[in-house]
Amino acid sequence: MESSAWSAPVHEVHSTIAAMADSDRRAALATVVAVEGSAYRRPGAKAVIKEGGDGTGTITTGCLEDEVVELASKVIESGKPTVVTYDLMDDDDVWGLGVGCNGITDILLEPLDASFEPVASAYADDDPVAVVTAVESARDDIVVGNRTVVRPDGSTDEGGQLPISIVDAVADAAADLATNGKSRSIAVPGELVTVFVDGVAPLPVLAILGTGHDVVPLVECGKRNGFRVQVIGFRGGTDLATRFPKADGTGTTRVADLRTDYTFDERTYAVVMSHNFVDDRFAVAELLKTDVPYLGLMGPRERFEEILESYDEEQRRTVEASLGRVYTPVGLDLGGGSPHQIATSVVAEALAVHNDRTPGHLKAREGPIHDRVELGSTGRGP
Amino acid sequence: MESSAWSAPVHEVHSTIAAMADSDRRAALATVVAVEGSAYRRPGAKAVIKEGGDGTGTITTGCLEDEVVELASKVIESGKPTVVTYDLMDDDDVWGLGVGCNGITDILLEPLDASFEPVASAYADDDPVAVVTAVESARDDIVVGNRTVVRPDGSTDEGGQLPISIVDAVADAAADLATNGKSRSIAVPGELVTVFVDGVAPLPVLAILGTGHDVVPLVECGKRNGFRVQVIGFRGGTDLATRFPKADGTGTTRVADLRTDYTFDERTYAVVMSHNFVDDRFAVAELLKTDVPYLGLMGPRERFEEILESYDEEQRRTVEASLGRVYTPVGLDLGGGSPHQIATSVVAEALAVHNDRTPGHLKAREGPIHDRVELGSTGRGP
Numbered sequence: 173m174e175s176s177a178w179s180a181p182v183h184e185v186h187s188t189i190a191a192m193a194d195s196d197r198r199a200a201l202a203t204v205v206a207v208e209g210s211a212y213r214r215p216g217a218k219a220v221i222k223e224g225g226d227g228t229g230t231i232t233t234g235c236l237e238d239e240v241v242e243l244a245s246k247v248i249e250s251g252k253p254t255v256v257t258y259d260l261m262d263d264d265d266v267w268g269l270g271v272g273c274n275g276i277t278d279i280l281l282e283p284l285d286a287s288f289e290p291v292a293s294a295y296a297d298d299d300p301v302a303v304v305t306a307v308e309s310a311r312d313d314i315v316v317g318n319r320t321v322v323r324p325d326g327s328t329d330e331g332g333q334l335p336i337s338i339v340d341a342v343a344d345a346a347a348d349l350a351t352n353g354k355s356r357s358i359a360v361p362g363e364l365v366t367v368f369v370d371g372v373a374p375l376p377v378l379a380i381l382g383t384g385h386d387v388v389p390l391v392e393c394g395k396r397n398g399f400r401v402q403v404i405g406f407r408g409g410t411d412l413a414t415r416f417p418k419a420d421g422t423g424t425t426r427v428a429d430l431r432t433d434y435t436f437d438e439r440t441y442a443v444v445m446s447h448n449f450v451d452d453r454f455a456v457a458e459l460l461k462t463d464v465p466y467l468g469l470m471g472p473r474e475r476f477e478e479i480l481e482s483y484d485e486e487q488r489r490t491v492e493a494s495l496g497r498v499y500t501p502v503g504l505d506l507g508g509g510s511p512h513q514i515a516t517s518v519v520a521e522a523l524a525v526h527n528d529r530t531p532g533h534l535k536a537r538e539g540p541i542h543d544r545v546e547l548g549s550t551g552r553g554p
Numbered sequence: 555m556e557s558s559a560w561s562a563p564v565h566e567v568h569s570t571i572a573a574m575a576d577s578d579r580r581a582a583l584a585t586v587v588a589v590e591g592s593a594y595r596r597p598g599a600k601a602v603i604k605e606g607g608d609g610t611g612t613i614t615t616g617c618l619e620d621e622v623v624e625l626a627s628k629v630i631e632s633g634k635p636t637v638v639t640y641d642l643m644d645d646d647d648v649w650g651l652g653v654g655c656n657g658i659t660d661i662l663l664e665p666l667d668a669s670f671e672p673v674a675s676a677y678a679d680d681d682p683v684a685v686v687t688a689v690e691s692a693r694d695d696i697v698v699g700n701r702t703v704v705r706p707d708g709s710t711d712e713g714g715q716l717p718i719s720i721v722d723a724v725a726d727a728a729a730d731l732a733t734n735g736k737s738r739s740i741a742v743p744g745e746l747v748t749v750f751v752d753g754v755a756p757l758p759v760l761a762i763l764g765t766g767h768d769v770v771p772l773v774e775c776g777k778r779n780g781f782r783v784q785v786i787g788f789r790g791g792t793d794l795a796t797r798f799p800k801a802d803g804t805g806t807t808r809v810a811d812l813r814t815d816y817t818f819d820e821r822t823y824a825v826v827m828s829h830n831f832v833d834d835r836f837a838v839a840e841l842l843k844t845d846v847p848y849l850g851l852m853g854p855r856e857r858f859e860e861i862l863e864s865y866d867e868e869q870r871r872t873v874e875a876s877l878g879r880v881y882t883p884v885g886l887d888l889g890g891g892s893p894h895q896i897a898t899s900v901v902a903e904a905l906a907v908h909n910d911r912t913p914g915h916l917k918a919r920e921g922p923i924h925d926r927v928e929l930g931s932t933g934r935g936p
Contacts, residue, residue: 397895398890510564
C-alpha cells in the first residue's frame with residue numbers, strides 16, 4: 173500500500189469508495205468493526221483495497237495490512253462479505269519479535285460493487301447517516317454484509333437489505349451515531365444478529381475569513397486534519413479558487429451579507445484573519461450571532477479589546493455574552509511563529525474544541541485517551 | 555509571490571539563500587530587523603526576492619510584500635543594502651480600509667551576491683553562528699549592510715566587514731543568540747553604529763524511531779514545522795530513503811548501537827514508535843541515557859507501565875529519574891485519531907516542549923504570546 177494513500181484523510185477514503193462503487197475495477201472495503209486492547213484505529217476506520225493491492229485509508233499502523241490485502245483479494249474473488257478477527261493479544265507475540273500490535277481487532281471486508289452506491293451517495297451528501305451492516309448472524313434470512321442506510325429520523329434509503337425489525341431496534345443508536353460520527357457494533361436483542369452501526373456525520377467545517385498568504389498553510393493543515401475548508405474574502409478578491417486550490421470552497425461576500433451567503437452552524441469552526449480591523453470587527457459580531465462553537469481571531473489580545481471598545485452597547489453585549497467561544501489570540505500556545513507553525517497551532521486548537529478536549533499533554537490526561545465507545549478500547553497505538 | 559513559497563519553512567529559505575548567493579540570477583534578501591506593535595513575524599524573519607519578484611519566505615502576512623518586492627528590485631539594481639521602516643501604526647489606517655497590519659517594522663534589504671557566501675555556508679553548516687550586520691551607521695568607515703559572521707566562541711569567519719571593536723562589543727550577545735536562534739538589533743555603545751545580530755541556531759531534530767506507515771505523516775508534519783527529521787529503523791528495513799523522501803536522513807541500526815550510531819543531544823526530540831515492544835523498551839532506556847529533552851512514546855499508558863515493569867532494577871531507576879522527559883501517550887490531547895491528526899498532536903507537543911510552553915489555549919496565556927526580545931514585540935498578527 174502506498175504510504176501517502178495509507179494516511180489519506182477520511183474525505184479521500186469516502187471519495188475513493190464512491191469512485192470504486194461506480195467503477196469496473198474491482199475492490200474491497202475493509203472496516204474496523206470492533207477493537208479490544210490497544211488498537212491504532214477506532215471502529216469505523218476504513219481502507220479501500222483495489223484489486224492488485226493498492227489501498228487508500230488506514231486500518232492499523234501497518235501490522236495487519238498485508239493480511240488484510242490478501243483477504244481482500246479473496247473477498248473480491250468470491251463477492252462474499254466476511255468478518256475476520258485478528259487476535260494479537262498473545263503474550264509470546266508481544267514479547268517476541270512479532271508484529272507488536274497488541275489487541276483484538278475485528279475487520280469487516282466487503283466487495284465494493286454497485287450495491288455500495290447508496291452508501292457512496294450517503295458519504296457524498298452532507299447529511300448525517302448511519303450505515304447498518306450485519307457482522308454476525310445466526311439467521312437464515314440475514315447474511316454478513318447485508319446492509320441498510322438509516323437516516324437520523326429512522327427513515328431508510330432504497331436498497332436496504334435488513335428486515336425492518338432490525339432497523340427499528342437500532343434506530344435510536346443509529347440516530348446518535350449518525351450525528352456524532354462514531355461507530356459501534358450492536359447485538360440486537362432477540363434477533364440473533366449483530367450489526368455494525370457506522371455513523372457518518374458531516375465533516376466539521378473550517379471557515380477561514382481572510383485571503384492573505386497566511387491562509388494557504390491553514391487551508392492545507394485543515395484539510396489534512398479532516399476539516400472541510402471554506403475560504404471567504406470580503407474584498408472581491410479575484411482568483412481565490414486558484415490561490416487556494418486545496419480549499420473545498422472559496423467565495424467573496426460583503427461582510428454584511430456573511431450570514432445570508434454562508435451557513436455557520438454548530439459544526440463550523442471560524443477563523444477570522446482578514447487582517448483588516450473593520451472587516452474583522454464586523455465579522456466577529458456577525459459570527460457570534462450564529463451557533464459556531466469556535467471563533468478564532470488572529471491578532472494580539474489588545475486588538476480584540478480595541479474591537480470590543482469600538483462596538484456600540486448592543487453589539488458589545490452580544491459579543492461579551494459569547495466570550496467562551498472566542499479564541500484570541502488564536503491557537504494553542506506552542507511558541508512557534510512561522511506560517512506553518514501558526515497553522516498547526518490553530519488547527520490543533522479547533523480539533524481540541526471540536527473533540528471537547530482540554531488541550532494539554534496526553535500524558536497528563538486522566539482516563540483513557542479515546543472516548544470510550546466499547547469496553548476495552550483504551551489506547552492509541554502501538 | 556507564489557503562496558507555497560511564501561510559507562516555506564526556514565530550511566527552505568536558507569537553501570534558497572545559498573542557491574542565490576551561488577547563482578548568476580540576481581536576488582535580494584529581506585530580513586525583519588525590528589518590530590514594534592503587532593507584527594506578524596519576529597526579527598530574523600526572512601524572504602528571498604528574486605529579480606522579477608518571485609519570493610521564498612515570509613516577512614509579513616502579505617500587507618507589505620508588494621512594497622518589499624518593489625524595493626528589492628531597486629536594491630538588486632543599485633547593489634546597495636538599505637533599511638526601510640514601515641509605520642502602519644497610523645490610526646486612520648487601522649480604522650479605514652487600509653492594509654490593517656498595525657505596527658512598525660524595520661526591514662533590511664541586501665543584494666544576494668557572492669559576498670553572501672560565508673553567510674550561506676554558515677546557514678548550511680549545523681553549527682550555531684550569529685550574522686552581525688550594520689543597520690544604522692553615523693561613521694564613514696561603516697555602511698549599512700557591512701557584515702561579519704561570528705561564532706559563539708567570538709571567532710569570526712573570513713570576509714568580515716565590521717571593525718573588530720564592533721564584533722567584540724556584541725560578542726556575548728552574539729553567542730547567546732547563535733545558541734537560541736533569536737535575533738535582535740543592538741546599538742553599540744560609543745560606536746555610532748547599530749547592528750542586527752541574527753542568531754542562526756541549528757534546527758531542532760525530530761528523531762523518529764520506527765518505520766511504519768504512520769511515520770510518513772509525522773515526517774511531513776515535522777518538516778513543515780521547522781524540524782530536521784531523522785528516521786531510524788531497527789529491522790534493517792530496506793528502501794527507507796524511498797519510503798520517507800521528505801526526511802533529512804534515514805538509516806537502520808541495532809538498538810544496542812543506537813547511541814553510538816546517532817547523536818541525541820539537547821536539541822533532539824525523539825519519538826519512539828517501532829510498535830515492537832522489545833525494540834521500544836530498549837530504545838526508551840537508551841534514549842534516557844542521553845540529553846534529549848523530549849521522548850515521546852506511542853502507545854497507551856499501560857504499555858509504558860509494562861515496559862517499566864520489564865526493566866531490571868538499574869534500568870528502572872534510570873528511567874524513573876527521567877519521567878519528566880517521557881511523554882506517553884505521546885502528543886497533545888486533541889481527540890483526533892487519524893494518522894494526520896496524530897502527527898499534528900505529536901509535532902504540536904514537541905514544538906511546545908522545544909519552545910518551553912505550556913500547551914493550552916493562547917487566550918488563557920498570561921503575558922505576551924511571543925517571547926519578549928524587544929520592547930513592544932507583543933503580538934501575533936494581524
